[in-house]
Amino acid sequence: MSANNKSVYIANKPIYIAGLGLISAIGNDVAKNLHALENGQAGMQALQHLDTVHRSAFPVAEVKASNEELATLTGLTDDDGRPPVNISRTALLSLVAAKEALESSGLQIRGGTSRSQRRQLRLGLVSANTVGGMDKTEHFFRHFLNDPQKGRLSEVIHHECGSITEWVADQLGIHEYITTINTACSSSANALAFAARLIRHGYLDAVVAGGTDSLTKFTLNGFNTLMILDREYCTPFDEDRKGLNLGEGAGYVVLVSEQIAATLQSTPFCRLSGYCNRNDAYHQTASSPDGRGSYLAMLGALESSGLQPSDIDYINLHGTGTTNNDLAEGLAIQRLFDPKYPPLSSTKSFTGHTLGASGGIEAVFSALSVQKDIIYPNLRFQTPMKELSFTPETSLVKDKPVKHVLSNSFGFGGNCSSLIFSKP
Amino acid sequence: MKIYIRSIGNISPDPTMPPTGNRLTAAEPDYTAFIDPKSIRRMSRIVKMGVAAAYQCLRAANLSQPDAIVTGTAYGCLEDTGIFLSQLIRQQEDMLSPTSFIQSTHNTVGAQIALMLQCTGYNNTFVHRGFSFESALLDGMMLLREGAAQSVLVGGLDEITADSHTILERFGLYKHGAIAGEGATFFLLTSEPSGKDYAVLDDLATFYKPATTTDMAANIRSFLSGHSLKMEDIDLVLAGAAFKHLCGEYPTASAFALAMAAGMTGPKRILIHNSYLDIHHSLMLVTKC
Numbered sequence: 008m009s010a011n012n013k014s015v016y017i018a019n020k021p022i023y024i025a026g027l028g029l030i031s032a033i034g035n036d037v038a039k040n041l042h043a044l045e046n047g048q049a050g051m052q053a054l055q056h057l058d059t060v061h062r063s064a065f066p067v068a069e070v071k072a073s074n075e076e077l078a079t080l081t082g083l084t085d086d087d088g089r090p091p092v093n094i095s096r097t098a099l100l101s102l103v104a105a106k107e108a109l110e111s112s113g114l115q116i117r118g119g120t121s122r123s124q125r126r127q128l129r130l131g132l133v134s135a136n137t138v139g140g141m142d143k144t145e146h147f148f149r150h151f152l153n154d155p156q157k158g159r160l161s162e163v164i165h166h167e168c169g170s171i172t173e174w175v176a177d178q179l180g181i182h183e184y185i186t187t188i189n190t191a192c193s194s195s196a197n198a199l200a201f202a203a204r205l206i207r208h209g210y211l212d213a214v215v216a217g218g219t220d221s222l223t224k225f226t227l228n229g230f231n232t233l234m235i236l237d238r239e240y241c242t243p244f245d246e247d248r249k250g251l252n253l254g255e256g257a258g259y260v261v262l263v264s265e266q267i268a269a270t271l272q273s274t275p276f277c278r279l280s281g282y283c284n285r286n287d288a289y290h291q292t293a294s295s296p297d298g299r300g301s302y303l304a305m306l307g308a309l310e311s312s313g314l315q316p317s318d319i320d321y322i323n324l325h326g327t328g329t330t331n332n333d334l335a336e337g338l339a340i341q342r343l344f345d346p347k348y349p350p351l352s353s354t355k356s357f358t359g360h361t362l363g364a365s366g367g368i369e370a371v372f373s374a375l376s377v378q379k380d381i382i383y384p385n386l387r388f389q390t391p392m393k394e395l396s397f398t399p400e401t402s403l404v405k406d407k408p409v410k411h412v413l414s415n416s417f418g419f420g421g422n423c424s425s426l427i428f429s430k431p
Numbered sequence: 432m433k434i435y436i437r438s439i440g441n442i443s444p445d446p447t448m449p450p451t452g453n454r455l456t457a458a459e460p461d462y463t464a465f466i467d468p469k470s471i472r473r474m475s476r477i478v479k480m481g482v483a484a485a486y487q488c489l490r491a492a493n494l495s496q497p498d499a500i501v502t503g504t505a506y507g508c509l510e511d512t513g514i515f516l517s518q519l520i521r522q523q524e525d526m527l528s529p530t531s532f533i534q535s536t537h538n539t540v541g542a543q544i545a546l547m548l549q550c551t552g553y554n555n556t557f558v559h560r561g562f563s564f565e566s567a568l569l570d571g572m573m574l575l576r577e578g579a580a581q582s583v584l585v586g587g588l589d590e591i592t593a594d595s596h597t598i599l600e601r602f603g604l605y606k607h608g609a610i611a612g613e614g615a616t617f618f619l620l621t622s623e624p625s626g627k628d629y630a631v632l633d634d635l636a637t638f639y640k641p642a643t644t645t646d647m648a649a650n651i652r653s654f655l656s657g658h659s660l661k662m663e664d665i666d667l668v669l670a671g672a673a674f675k676h677l678c679g680e681y682p683t684a685s686a687f688a689l690a691m692a693a694g695m696t697g698p699k700r701i702l703i704h705n706s707y708l709d710i711h712h713s714l715m716l717v718t719k720c
Contacts, residue, residue: 016576060524137536148516155597163598167505168537169559173639173710182639186566187559189507189537197555204573225516228524229532286500286545286554292533303551419533420542422554 014208022203023268023275023431025213026112026261028104029371031358032068032254035080036107041375044383045403049357051240051252057222065236068254068359069222070100077103083178094174095140095165096255100364101175101219104257105132108215109179112261113271128267131184131211133202134172134259135194135218137363140165141225171219184211189363191418192325193284194218195258196366196426200282202262212267217259217367226362227253233292241328241360243353244337244399246390251327254359258367260374277377280411280429281312287421297342298335300423301325305343305413308425318411319349319427321382323373324399325415326353327360336415337395349413350400352385366416366424373412373428380409432576435628435720436693437621440488440586442480443614443678443687453605454596455612455679459483466547473530474543475510477590480615481540482547485584488617489548497619498580499553500541501570503563503587505682507537509595540588540615553580561707563587564683565637568618568715572635575622582622587686588615604680604708612679616686618693624720629693633658633716641712651704654714666698671706685713692717 029036032050033043043050050068054061057069072080077099078090085091091099114128143162151158165171169187176185184205188197195218202216220226230236230253237250260279268275285307287300294301309316325336340351354372355361361368376382385399412428444455462471462479465486471479481502489497514531536542538556545554553574557566564587571583591613605611620632636654641647655661669692671684678687685705692701692715703715 014573014576016573018577145516145519149520151594151598152517152520155594156601160598160601167558167560168507169505169563172559176639184637185559185639186557186562188555189558190541190554190556191536191538201555201570204577208573208576224519224524225512225532228519228527229515229529229535232527232529232532284553284555286542286551288545288549288551291539291542291546300551418538419536420538420554421545422538422542 014210016208020207021265022206022279023263023265024260024277024279024374025263025268025271025275026108027276027371027374028106028108028111028259029368030070030100030104031256031361031368032070033357035072037371044357047384047386049240049386051359059224059227061227061231065238066240066252067222068252070255074099093161095171096142096221097136097140097219098165098171098174100221100255100257101134101171102178105175105179105215105259108259108261113273114213114261128213129183129211130181131202131205131214132172132176132181133186133198133214133216134175135188135198135363136168136171136220137189137191137194138220138223138225139168139171141223142221145224181215190422191420192362192365193416193418193422193424194363194366196416196424197284199260199279199370199426200284200424203279203282206262206264213261213263215259215261217257217370218363219257220255220361220363222253222255235329237328240387241356242387243324243326243328243356243385244333244392245388246392248328248330248333250329252359254361256358256361256364256368258364258371260370275431276374278429278431279426281308281314281427283307283311284424287423289421292419293331294335294417296335298339300421301336301415301417302339302342304423304425305339308413308427312427312429314411314427316344317347319413320409321349321376321412322351323369323412323414324351324353325417326355328355332417334394336417337392341395345396348397350382350404352383352400354383356386369414370426373414376409376412377428377430380407381405382409432622434572434575434632435621435624436630436632437619437625437628438488438491439629439690439693440484440486440491440617441690442484444612446677450610453610454591455610457613475508475534477508477510477588478534478540478543481586481588482543484615484617485544485586488584488619492619494582494619496548496550497582497584499574499583500544500550501555501567501583501585502541503557503567503683504537504589505558505560505563506589506595507558508535508539509590509592511535513592513594561682561711562637564686565635565713568635571620575620583620584617585620586615586617587683589613589681589683609680612681612684614678614687616690628720630720631718633718636714638712640710642709647712651714658716665700665702667701669701669703682707689715
């Protein structure tokens, strides 16, 4: 953030979404993800790339590419002309999606525009992840545990969450403002909200915002100890739901001010019209029985966008598929929306729960929903939950206008965040 | 709008104690003064330090609950992360205990504070290396300027563990005289004066890798000129050399520096310049009340 750059906060300053980038188990780019969503193709399968003893126990939504393939996808080469295969998978996923987002926005930060224009664009990167370069740290630690002088240090250079963001920022040539958020599974929703506020305060003109996480033994075993992993494909908001499937990926949007949006050739996908962050203050990992944090976050997001519950045309649920989350989230929605519910679905039934990436990935899905008037199905739903008076959408809807989408992201530590996406 | 530093809670190395080798260890308080004994047993060291420093800060302001809680930590909960990782490897992913996993997430401290205070307001955690505290501080300042909060609890904290120290030593971080440090420092920022405030936090700016992108001297001049100030208007410049022998080097040491500046008697206008590994530079301008 430049010196001499004092805050002038404008509360209602419109925030446009000018670019989208995505990689998940259902596709390596936005178009492939959309195709899978439209065709009901879930991304779960038996593990291919992560080396774990639980390989056959739990289905996971792995990105269908090895680290070598991801490194090639980044388009980068090192001094010897090789792609960066030894970089953390979290960083590789992040770069692939952030680069797609930036390219699709039409913003030019390297080449293409004049030097003075580049200097004028104050571009930031606000990214989220929950375990940084843990995929590499796990390997390092095996050797380190036997002898503290062993283990290759190159495997822990990206252990810190922030170093993943920095590597990506360096590759994209972003240096004006860089930060990283980790509020567990709500991380990247908070990244979008924080990024929007940086623009509203006049600190930045454009921000690449979202999140990334790769599958690791650390998280797979962690969620396994909590006994919330489904041994079958997850069934969010179903009475017989048994837990979540872990996933991985990265999702980014490019947020721009009105002034920048006006200079771009293409129409923005949508606006980020509302956001709210609240805390459940109930338990480190469990949601409160009535989902008070979720309720407060949704309510606050509606207030910040100036909308009523009846204005919402689709809710992209947090919907992990665990007993606890879906009940708390469902009751909070019931309290806020009853008796008239918009269509709602959990796209985690396609992508699995991608943790720090989920808010970013679902932001991209929400933006596409608004732009294309499309509502995604909640796969594998069979039996309504007995506590709830609504059921999720089970088929693709393409014949209704979608003006406003509410997207929920809730996490460990009671962190609850909701975002609203609206037609430009 | 002015932003006031109403109160401070700080757990840092004891300035009267010399470092042990190349390491300064935080002097931990009697936690029973802040946390109930049942909870203390469940908490890792960094969580206890963070929660206690937050309580110190709120008690000093005589406030039961802030409107928002924002923390910054580069490393998060290293101890619990290390325990879970070691178990996972030694036990070959079998029969693991969830406790250390649950408390390994970086937002654990912010979450525990919210839980103990029953604070359902805004809650965020920044985890960006040498910008972790600065990002949290900026978030807090923005919340006040937005009118989204009248009081924000902002903290910066990091711990050293045996493993992290060994690894950072191997990276050569302490080769040239730097001493490893740690600490937890919280501030209550408010948008209204109380008459008993430590200082006004005038501004904050961060610069990523300025050596390759900008010129830090010019950045400082420009930062000051934004407040119609020149270098000679500053009574004291607090750079790393002036405080890192007290708190040691760690990614959120700038939180310690801000507490030190705010607590000083004598100089009225203080400029803090922190550099973390020459990658993350930050400037904070403080005017004493």
